[in-house]
Amino acid sequence: MQNDNINEYLSQSFTSFKDWDTTSDVVSFQVSAAQIIDVLTSLYNEFGYQFLTDITAVHYPDRSKEELCVVYHLHNLRTRHRLRIKVYLNIEQPDIPTATTLFSAANWMERETFDFFGVQFIGHPDLTRILNVEDMDYFPMRKEYPMEDPTRVDKDDEMFGR
Amino acid sequence: MSEHHIKLPEGSIGKQTTTINVGPTHPATHGVFQNIMEIDGEKIIKTVPTIGYIHRAFEKIAERRPYYQVTTLTDRLNYCSAPINNIGWHTTVEKLAKIEVPKRVDYMRVIIMELARINDHIICNSIMGVDTGALTPFTYFFQERERIYDIFESICGSRLTTNIGRIGGFERNFTEDTWRYIDRFVESFPKMIDEFEKLLTRNRIFMDRTIDAGVISAERALNYSFTGPNLRASGVDYDVRVHEPYSSYDDFDFNIPVGKKGDVYDRYLVRNLEMRESYKIILQAIEKMKELDPSVYHADVPEFYLPEKDDVYNQMEALIYHFKIIMGESDMPAGEVYHSVEGANGELGYYLISDGGRTPYRLHFRRPCFIYYQAFPELVEGGLLSDAIVALSSINVIAGELDA
């Protein structure tokens, strides 16, 4: 029932709201990068989704113009209900406003997403690499990069089944 | 990026702050993470944490491993309580593939997970004692972990990084040895924890060091997405075992200890009480398992659970299933799922996207240590350096989970 309230409210207030999906275990929907902060704020204030569980990203190289998908997981601790919000971004210019104004926890979550996928969070206080070495020049979790270090010489690829 | 040698205001003793590096190599082996602190005498003005010194790229490796091999990676996240991570992963895959496990498997899992939780809390509280100078409780209480290791070893063969369980259950039933070790643990644990509490809980020095150090209020903790004992010490009773019960936790009767102030002493007390609650859960699980059929230890899902070697050599279907599972033609449905378990440090979440193939398309770990460690500057700025050290050990940062 709460699902329907959110569905109605969001589809009326935000034009880019689409893909309301209840088939998977967590209800998910999609918005655009321009409206994400307003959506998060209204969910925070009106509906009580005041706990940010996670921010992460997924790389779909097959979807053209929408390769990077930033996924927000929200949680309403009172009604024990979770939400998943997806924002698709173009890999040429993956800009999205930061959620740190609303949730302090988003700080390092966004840094991690930037470190691995190259998503630029506009307005973030310190968007630098957090887990990888500082001078790394590529974004390792994108699908085109291999898992192994390409410069290593001691392990023979043939013996390792590659 | 961080500014060094901040100018101090007029009237202070020094002219600018000193930069010290509480570096990656720590005594008392908390793990490798760094804090660059600006201090004025003993007071901390600003601190900037740096992490990534043990980044092992779990998420990238997981995209290349079949589902049953990812368990070895999950072990190494919070390595002090590895079985919780393993069982969390198995329950995630079971959620995606819609597998139902029998009750007895659930209860076996509950026993193992609570033992792992006790394991982790023993380490955290003992190390908190060591950081305030009390080495004796550490030496005494660590012995209890050897008994827990014996239990794990009799099931899966390994003490620390257990790789325990399989998708659908366990690899072998609890043997007689296991039950003997569990009985031995059940007998000796209450005495050990009482002894530990007698040494530290009402100890004047420990209380003076830890009360009102590293305080965080409930609102700030929720804004920083704290979970687990750190959040419960600040007053919010959020526990994944009660909010979204998995593995039949709703059959058990246990309390959730909650603190008042959110300081280091509250976290210590919450962890101690949680150990006692875990003990109660283990006793209840042992009682409940007596009524169930003792030969059941896995679900009947031949597409995901390897058949017995005997059957593989003698029966055709078992051979085919064995081949399919190992060669990776298993029927994992495409879809995405987010499942979380109550780890020893908080809500450990697995966000799994599958495209129907042999390996996950994307696996993301929602690691509680990573998320609450960013609140560390707020815990310690304005306080003394010795309070910062105790606060750091009280929030129980495990480096494996921080960096994944």
Add this chain to the structure above:
Amino acid sequence: MRPVRYNENEKVFLNELPEGVYSGEGFAATRFDAAIGLARANSLWPLPFATSCCGIEFMATLGSNYDLGRFGAERMGFTPRQCDLLIVAGTIAKKMAPILKQVYLQMAEPRWVVAVGACASSGGIFDSYSVLQGIDQVIPVDVYVPGCPPRPEGIIEGVMKIQKVAKNESLRRRHSDQYKALLDEYGIQ
């Protein structure tokens, strides 16, 4: 009457020494390097460089069930300036490698290195872009202890092998050309 009474067991007798026998401080004749080797081997001061899971197994080795203190390694120093055995337990990432090298350089000769665990020996199960595939890419290693994590008995075996190495090492080894060539390979002066 003495204020403290001890050892007043009347059943114990001391025999009289026969004539002409030296009585006083004892002495033994041995080679210099045997005595020094014995001293070094049985009083190693380890520096636990514990990064991850092997660190917890190392802590279990120090506990009373598998006591490493029996072998003389009782005093764990956390500063490289005072220690002679560097026990690297756990994965070393590329970000951590310069720090490991710096800690090694700060140790004084004679120094030994034990690589505990699969990750320190060869990268372990993490064949990824961010993990150093074995610490022998940056520092010379004396003993490798395989395992993931190795059992405490394995770690004790590794320390016992170091003891054997320390006992039988020639005093001139650290000045020899071979050793200098080894350090040159790693870029260490």
